[in-house]
Amino acid sequence: MNIPPPSSSSSSMKKAISTAASVAATVVLIQTISRDLIPDEVRYYLKLGIKTIYKSISSEITLIIEELDGLGFNQFYKAVELYLGSKIFQSTSNFRITMPDKDSNIYTSMAEDEEMLDYFNAAKFKWRHFTPRTKSRQSSSSDGDISSWQTGTSYYTLVFNKRHKQLVFDSYFPFLLEESRKIKEQRKTLKIFTLGNQNSRRFSGDGKSWTGVNLDHPATFEKLAMDQDMKKMIIEDLNLFIRRKEFYRTVGKAWKRGYLLYGPPGTGKSSLIAAIANYLSFDIYDLELTSIQDNADLRRLLISTANKSILVVEDIDCSLDLDDNQRGVVNSNEAPQTIKIVKKDKTKQVTLSGLLNFIDGLWSSCSGDERIIVFTTNHKERLDQALLRPGRMDLHIHLSYCTFCGFQILAKNYLDLSEHVLFDDVKSLLEKAMATPAEIAEQLLKNEDSKIALRGLIKFLEEKITQNEENESMRRKEEEEKLKEKDCQVEDEKLKEKNGQVEDNNCGKEEEIKI
Numbered sequence: 382m383n384i385p386p387p388s389s390s391s392s393s394m395k396k397a398i399s400t401a402a403s404v405a406a407t408v409v410l411i412q413t414i415s416r417d418l419i420p421d422e423v424r425y426y427l428k429l430g431i432k433t434i435y436k437s438i439s440s441e442i443t444l445i446i447e448e449l450d451g452l453g454f455n456q457f458y459k460a461v462e463l464y465l466g467s468k469i470f471q472s473t474s475n476f477r478i479t480m481p482d483k484d485s486n487i488y489t490s491m492a493e494d495e496e497m498l499d500y501f502n503a504a505k506f507k508w509r510h511f512t513p514r515t516k517s518r519q520s521s522s523s524d525g526d527i528s529s530w531q532t533g534t535s536y537y538t539l540v541f542n543k544r545h546k547q548l549v550f551d552s553y554f555p556f557l558l559e560e561s562r563k564i565k566e567q568r569k570t571l572k573i574f575t576l577g578n579q580n581s582r583r584f585s586g587d588g589k590s591w592t593g594v595n596l597d598h599p600a601t602f603e604k605l606a607m608d609q610d611m612k613k614m615i616i617e618d619l620n621l622f623i624r625r626k627e628f629y630r631t632v633g634k635a636w637k638r639g640y641l642l643y644g645p646p647g648t649g650k651s652s653l654i655a656a657i658a659n660y661l662s663f664d665i666y667d668l669e670l671t672s673i674q675d676n677a678d679l680r681r682l683l684i685s686t687a688n689k690s691i692l693v694v695e696d697i698d699c700s701l702d703l704d705d706n707q708r709g710v711v712n713s714n715e716a717p718q719t720i721k722i723v724k725k726d727k728t729k730q731v732t733l734s735g736l737l738n739f740i741d742g743l744w745s746s747c748s749g750d751e752r753i754i755v756f757t758t759n760h761k762e763r764l765d766q767a768l769l770r771p772g773r774m775d776l777h778i779h780l781s782y783c784t785f786c787g788f789q790i791l792a793k794n795y796l797d798l799s800e801h802v803l804f805d806d807v808k809s810l811l812e813k814a815m816a817t818p819a820e821i822a823e824q825l826l827k828n829e830d831s832k833i834a835l836r837g838l839i840k841f842l843e844e845k846i847t848q849n850e851e852n853e854s855m856r857r858k859e860e861e862e863k864l865k866e867k868d869c870q871v872e873d874e875k876l877k878e879k880n881g882q883v884e885d886n887n888c889g890k891e892e893e894i895k896i
Contacts, residue, residue, distance in 0.1 A: 697768070
């Protein structure tokens with residue numbers, strides 16, 4: 382059997398593979414020798430020298446845009462993310478797709494470690510996205526160490542030719558910022574943010590302590606069951622606040638506004654917050670003070686909130702627990718004391734000054750601009766005056782029981798009625814019933830027939846008045862009993878004092894006789 386001689390192409394391939402193997406072996410040998418013979422310090426300076434030489438002869442510049450800027454977000458990073466996400470289909474085959482809850486739009490963004498090209502004024506720009514990961518050991522077991530990967534701070538790199546440096550800073554970056562602003566306005570979806578669990582946000586400075594979902598609350602000022610004059614006052618105050626950025630800067634005050642919403646439960650405090658958010662297109666950050674570890678935790682959380690947002694602390698009277706000693710010290714304008722914030726069986730420590738610093742203190746200017754801070758409470762009288770003075774809570778809004786004006790708005794919302802023969806009956810009963818807008822709305826929801834719904838509301842209001850009268854009668858009776866009990870105690874004290882004097886007089890007489 383004759384074996385054909387090998388072709389020249391296969392012979393060349395074998396020779397190339399042999400040469401590559403020899404080169405690889407040589408490189409490995411050199412690396413081994415260098416590690417064994419050359420000290421670490423010398424190798425470090427050799428690498429540094431090689432990098433310096435490469436940079437001097439390279440025609441490229443690399444810029445790094447990190448996600449964080451100190452304790453807060455890098456706004457330019459967000460702008461780059463939006464801009465590149467809008468151009469992803471032009472030069473990338475690997476990208477991320479997201480569609481948030483309650484949103485019908487699909488959004489794209491660069492995938493991790495992905496590279497894409499962008500062109501501006503005939504200049505080429507090479508972008509790349511990185512999310513570093515480090516391996517850390519968590520615990521040990523019989524099977525060995527249990528390790529996990531921790532995600533570091535993400536960043537973008539931009540590589541371009543040196544001759545385009547002026548173009549980048551004078552034209553390309555301003556263009557990028559303007560485009561990202563337009564995209565952000567187009568995509569604007571209100572969100573409500575809440576705190577993640579304590580373990581996930583501990584030692585985290587990346588803003589991921591807050592978890593956001595789309596805010597799809599239908600509340601508007603037109604639909605709020607509130608007095609028209611109060612609505613007008615709130616809207617005018619909001620408009621004045623929004624347009625006075627330069628004024629706040631001129632007078633040396635942080636661009637913030639504090640609102641205190643107080644009144645009985647069910648009077649529309651949460652709905653008013655949602656209406657403000659919808660009116661201004663501001664996101665909401667729901668701050669649970671009972672979930673905060675200490676002042677440092679509070680400071681980090683508030684710095685990581687975005688501009689143009691509403692920071693809400695609901696039921697603040699339930700979140701802050703001041704004992705008599707501490708309350709007395711704070712009200713006497715002495716040094717700020719510790720507020721005990723109790724969660725289940727754990728006592729956490731947050732100082733009053735730590736909270737107030739983010740309202741009007743030094744840290745207030747570090748936690749963003751165009752910010753509205755809202756406290757809600759059912760019992761204003763329980764709050765410390767340090768929280769209520771002007772400059773901290775600038776506007777106090779009392780949300781009380783439903784008025785006839787509020788009822789008319791609810792009737793329009795729920796029954797599409799502007800007038801009805803039964804409205805007069807409702808009006809006469811509302812003045813005595815002390816019913817909240819939430820209670821009125823619940824009654825109007827019970828039937829689609831407007832007449833039946835209104836009759837049901839009238840019956841509810843009549844029962845409410847009867848119940849209020851009974852409660853008032855019981856309250857008066859209890860007060861009378863307390864007064865009688867107090868009078869009896871006074872009489873008993875007087876009788877005891879009188880008996881004591883008689884006994885003292887008798888003792889004196891006996892002593893005189895003995896003498």
